[in-house]
Amino acid sequence: MLAAKAILEQGLHVEGLNFFTGFCVEGHTHAIRKKSEKKQKRNNALWVAEQLGIKLHIIDIVEEYKNIVINPQYGYGAHLNPCLDCKIFMVNKAREWMEAEGFDFIITGEVVGQRPKSQRKHLMPIIEQKSGANDRLLRPLSAQNLAPTLPERQGWVSREKLFGFSGRNRNPQFELAEQYGIKDYAQPAGGCCFLTNESYTTKLKDLWQHRGHKNYELDDILLLKVGRHLRPRPHFKLIIGREEGENNYLEGYCANFIHLRVKDYNGPLTLLEGDPKEIGAEDLFLAAQIVARYSSGKDEAEVEVYIGMGKEEPRLLRVSPLTTNDIPKSWYLT
């Protein structure tokens, strides 16, 4: 937001690009969870664009991005975050868009030394080189710490009116925001990707490990954001809705998953993820006992649990709910 504002202030025409990877923290999670109903459901990129008075183009890169997540050339950060590869990929996509739409250069909000992986000074040149943007990539907030770029050398922008921010201290950015009259801003720490989230990436690693490969579909990575995930057996996992909004969301997947719900008691909708051919009667019985534990009938001696399986008619199973102590901590994927 600040980088775009700095260039707008110099009288240039700016349009925004926002890339949808499927791992975005905003949006889906807030839309799904009922308890987030009071939270304003705005897309922050759109909101920022409107505040700045610029157009925003949201680009779906879900398919192409898979290769970045699965095979990052520069490796992962603390979790499964391929930050350097991701930045190269997005700047490259921005370069392609720039060339197709007749724009002259790209700006990003990067600040030297602000992030441990992709914004270290000795790594930043890799981004401009590998993306093909080269000296058409300008970082307005850190420009004075970096070699002059084409827009600066050509006089399209005044280098003197750009900034020399560096490091993790964000006070200069907060002061600049105040100077611009910007009082509301989103994600000041830049943490908008689930691939930096320990709990989420534990579930993604589990998914990859038990499938034996890293390929994924959009629904796979969206479901990792929803519900409580337990793997009681190596060949199946349960995704248990934690509240009404999540149950409603999981309903949309019932046609493709074995699914369970307790009869006559409030409780979660649960998806069973695993190859149906490998799921035996004992597995379904155990799954039903676990689901019963998360229902309001958990203290009953027995409850009945509906189990739906693909196009087959749903059936009813009578089980004793497990207790908290019956569920080993190792089953929880968090």
Next chain:
Amino acid sequence: MKEWTSQMTKEAMGEEQAKEKATSSEESAVSEKSTASCEYLLDVRKLLCPLPVIRVQEKIKSLSTGDTLVVLATDPGVLHDIPAWCRIHGHKVLNTQQNTKEIQIKIAPFLHIK
């Protein structure tokens, strides 16, 4: 394992929603307003932010002057996001309707003449 004891209704397990999902993300021309313009339907039910906006963005590129686009959605986020996207691109939201399950937004696109 104990035996199955009864069956549940399809409605209880959300089959209706499964059917909706199966038909989601489809688009079609729903009515012809004149020989030159059409009203198109874009079904983005079950899709969550920002996918409805992305689908609208893609669909509008194919429309002609005078066409309108009716977006059918379920994510309440579209009530903010689609009008916001329309405002910044100059498209006009003609009306918005919402019931307990679905949201309908009618858009008149602003098309650049290249």
